[in-house]
Each structure stands twice: as C-alpha cells, then as structure tokens.
Amino acid sequence: MGEYKPPFTITNEILSYVSSISEKIGRITAIRSLETKPHLRKNNRIKSIHSSLKIEANSLSLGQVRDVINGRLVLGEQKEIQEVKNAYAAYESLSEINPYSIKDLKKFHGIMTKYLVEECGEFRHGEEGVFNGDECIFMAPPAQFVPQLMDELFEWMKKSRNSVHPLIMSSVFHYEFVFIHPFADGNGRMARLWHTAILSKWKPVFEYIPIESQIEKFQDEYYDAIARCHVSGESTIFIEFMLSQIDRILEDISLQMNEENEQFSETVRKMLEIMEYDTPYTRKTLMEKLGLKSRDGFRRNYLQPALEMNLIQMTLPDKPNSRNQRYMKV
Numbered sequence: 001m002g003e004y005k006p007p008f009t010i011t012n013e014i015l016s017y018v019s020s021i022s023e024k025i026g027r028i029t030a031i032r033s034l035e036t037k038p039h040l041r042k043n044n045r046i047k048s049i050h051s052s053l054k055i056e057a058n059s060l061s062l063g064q065v066r067d068v069i070n071g072r073l074v075l076g077e078q079k080e081i082q083e084v085k086n087a088y089a090a091y092e093s094l095s096e097i098n099p100y101s102i103k104d105l106k107k108f109h110g111i112m113t114k115y116l117v118e119e120c121g122e123f124r125h126g127e128e129g130v131f132n133g134d135e136c137i138f139m140a141p142p143a144q145f146v147p148q149l150m151d152e153l154f155e156w157m158k159k160s161r162n163s164v165h166p167l168i169m170s171s172v173f174h175y176e177f178v179f180i181h182p183f184a185d186g187n188g189r190m191a192r193l194w195h196t197a198i199l200s201k202w203k204p205v206f207e208y209i210p211i212e213s214q215i216e217k218f219q220d221e222y223y224d225a226i227a228r229c230h231v232s233g234e235s236t237i238f239i240e241f242m243l244s245q246i247d248r249i250l251e252d253i254s255l256q257m258n259e260e261n262e263q264f265s266e267t268v269r270k271m272l273e274i275m276e277y278d279t280p281y282t283r284k285t286l287m288e289k290l291g292l293k294s295r296d297g298f299r300r301n302y303l304q305p306a307l308e309m310n311l312i313q314m315t316l317p318d319k320p321n322s323r324n325q326r327y328m329k330v
C-alpha cells in the first residue's frame, strides 16, 4: 500500500485560526463553566444532535429532539425518532471513540444507523452519489476501492497524529471522508461525529461544543466548500471553512458563558436547587418552596431569566399562560 498524503496547503488564514481557536479554548477551559454546568453541556449536546440530523432532513424540532432524549412520548415519524435515539447513543459514547480505528468507525456507524440502514456498520457494496433534488452533484469512488481508500486515510492519520495539528487533521479527515463516502447512508452524520471525536481527543471540552449547529446554520457554505475542494483537488478551502466556523462558535460560547456568569443570579440558582430533574412543577409549588408571595417578582426574577437561559422549560410552550402549565429543569 502506498504512502497516501491527503493534499492540502497550510495558509496564513489557517495558521491564524489555529492560534485564535487555541486561545479561545484556553479561556473556556479556564473558566471551567462547561464542566460545572451540566445544563449547558446537555443543551449543547442536544443542539449538536438536532443540527446534525436537520442537515440530513430530519424534521423534528429542537424541543422534540430533547423530548425523545428525555424519554418522553413524541408524535413523529418512527425513522426520525430512531435517528435521534441512535445519534444520542453515539454522542453519549463519544469519549470512548478511538478516532484512529476503522473498527471503531464501523462500530459507531452501526450505532448511528441501527434499525435504519441495511448495510449498518459496514462499508457500502454499491455505488453512491450526492444529489441535489434529482441532480447528481457528486459521484463517490467505486465501492470496490472504499476499503483501500479508508485504510490509506486512517494510516495517514495514525502516522501524522503528532505532526499535524488536530484542528487541521479533523478537517482534512472530514473532507476526505465525505469524498470517499464509505457508507451507503449516514456519511454526513459520521463525518461530523468523527470531527468532534478527533477534536475531543485533543481538548475534551469539544465534546460539548456544538460545531454541528454552526455547520447547520451555514449549510450552503458547507456544501459549497466541499464542492470547491473537489474542483481544486485539495481540502484547503474546507479546512479554512471549518476553522472559521469553529472560531465563531467558540466566540459565541465564550459570550454565552460570560453572560451566564454575570446573570446567573442568586434567585435562579436557588430555584434550580429545589427542582429535581424530570419533574414538572406548577408555579404555585415553586413559589411555596421558595417562600415567595409576589407572583410578579417570581416571574421577573426567577421564571423569566431561567426560561431565557434555557435552564428550565415549559411543559406547554405553545400556551405559556395555561392553567396546566408546568416547569421542568433542563
């Protein structure tokens, strides 16, 4: 087997993103907020899953994805519900992934596409393309070449793990992987999961940074960056695109954490302390438990900020003033 080296160029833009991202990661890790805030971690994980599936046309809303994950009954297509369960199972085991192992890649494809794909957990045996409506915009390499192409890609990763920065390696992998399109289905989801897995091995905080949501927000640009790399024959444009998006999301997360640190008032903290997870509370019960008399004060200082920060959610979000309204810790 030859020494395969995926083609890409390290540009000044890439270098400056690597430095900016490393600096932001340092700041986020120093605050340790993500570690101490399970709600933020869980919210971000739910966002990752929701976005990654939305890119593949899963129509469930963020709230429905949250409900499926919390074991609540959701009315929706069985296939879409199963996709959420599978993605959650995969993301929950993220820290166990060895991103340099093809065996693990297949195992996690098995988890990601359980009950949904015939060739679940194995490379495709048929030809695959990427379609925009009826139009085939990309034809993947013939199935007979997939095992060798994947071996070469993983060999390169293993060999370069100490010389290529993980921020660059994860993007190169992502592009090369979608180019090979090794599975009959689930390639996009697996590429994004593996990207996060490679980055998490470098800095564990990446487990809870929803890069997938950023991709979903800029999905056209994501597809465009991949297509432009096919034309240029190397992944440089895709690396630049991914790093710019990671830099942006880290900026947002830093702001979000600073805001939370400032705004996370004593009142909200007290209310969260008396609430159990997965238990619906009426406004009256919460006020009693907190020894409060004023409904307005409770709404202004406790309920509103906690809802805005997504720390609690309504059981009837479409009817905020319903008599049957309950609040649950997220």
Ligand SMILES: Nc1ncnc2c1ncn2[C@@H]1O[C@H](COP(=O)(O)OP(=O)(O)OP(=O)(O)O)[C@@H](O)[C@H]1O
Binding pocket: 055, 056, 129, 130, 131, 137, 138, 178, 179, 183, 184, 185, 186, 187, 188, 189, 190, 191, 223, 226, 227
């Ligand atoms: N021009 C392209 N060439 C190769 N891959 C592409 C291209 N545009 C997008 N992709 C990648 O392919 C993924 C979609 O591939 P496809 O429509 O074949 O779905 P899939 O492989 O069945 O799996 P999934 O549904 O999880 O994406 C996108 O999410 C993206 O990662």
